Amino acid sequence: MEFDAVVRRRRMVRNYDPDRPVPAEVTDRLLEYAIRAPSAGFSQGWGFLVLEDAADRERFWAATTPAPATPGEPENSWLSGMRRAPLIVVPHSNREIYLDRYAAPDKGWTDRDEARWPVPYWHIDAGMASLLMLLGAVDAGLAACFFGIPPETMATFRESFDVPPEYTPIGAITVGYPAPDRRSPSLRRGRRGVTDVVHRGRWGAS
Template identity: 70%
Template sequence: MRNYDPDRPVPPEAVERLLAHATRAPSAGFAQGWGFLVLTGEADRDLFWTASTPEGQGMTGWLAGMRRAPLLVVAHSNRSAYLDRYAEPDKGWTDRDPDRWPAPYWDIDAGFASLLMLLTAVDEGLGACFFGIPPLRVESYREAFGVPPDFSPIGAITVGYPAPDRRSPSLKRGQRPPDQVIHHGRWTGRRAI
C-alpha cells in the first residue's frame, strides 16, 4: 500500500488490536526486546517525515501517498534485552557476546512483530506498508522522538484505508514462480535474481 485516504482515521480499537498482536510475536528466550513508537497525531507524523526523509524527497512520488497515512508505527529492536536474557542462569551465556548469535534475533523478532501488525491491518480492512528509515536519517529521527540508545529502528509501518489509486510500482515486477523460491529436500532451480 503506497497511498492512503487521509480523511479516514484508523479506529482506536483497530490500533489497539495491531499493537496487541505485535506484542504476542515470538521472541528468542521470550526476551521481547522490542519497542513501538505509535504516531497518530498530525504534528507527530509530520515530524516523523521531516526527521526521516532525505533532503530533496519532499512530497513527490510514492512518498506523497505514504505521507497521507493516518497512522505510523515505528518498530525498534533492543539487542541488550537479548544479551541480558541469555546471560541469565537458564541460558548461561554470561559473557553477553553478540557473536554467539547466528543471526540478529533482536531484529528478526521485531520484524515478526511488524508482520503481525501488517496481517492485522489486512484483517481490519486496512492497507499497510513496512519500510526502512534511511541510515543517514536515523540519528535525526532518534533526536526528534527521544529514542533511547538501546533501541534501533528496524522499520516503520504506515497504516490506513486505501486511497483509490493505491498500487505500488514495485508490483509491476510480478511474483516469482514457486519453483524459484520453494525447494523440497534439496535446493533446486535457478539462483535468485
C-alpha cells in the same frame, strides 16, 4: 476474514484517505497482535513508537525525509501518498535485552558475546511483530506499508523522538484506509512460485 484471504490480500499500500482516522480500538488491536510475535528466549526485546497526532506524524516525515538533491524539487508521489496515513508505528529492536536474557541462568551465555548469535534475532523478532501488524491491518479492512528509515536521517529521527540509544528502529509502518493507489512497478517482476524457491531434501531439489 479468513486467514487465507488476509495473506493473499496483503500488499504494501502507499496512498491513504487522510479524512478517515484509524479507530483507537483498531490501533490497540494491532499492537496486541504485535506482542504476540515469537521471540528468542521469550526476550520480547521490542518497542513501538506510535504516532497518531498530526503534529507527531509531521515531525516524523520532517525528520526522516532526506533533503532533495535539487533545491525546490517537488515532493514525489510516493511521499505525498504516504504522508496521508493517519497512523505511523515505528517498531524498534533492543539487542541488549537479548544479550541479558541469554546470560540468565537458564541460558548460561554469561559472557553476553554477540558472536554467539548466528543472525541478529532482535531484528528478526521485531520484523515478525511488524508482519502481524500488517496482517492485522488487512483483517480490519485497512491498508499498511512497511518501509525503511533512510540511514542518513537516523540521528535526526532519534533526536526528534528521544529514542533511547539501546533501541534501533528497524523501519516504519504506515496504516490507514486505502485511497486509489498505483501498483508498484516492482510487481511487474511477478511473484516467484513455490517451485522456484522451495528445495526439498537438498538445495536444488524441488
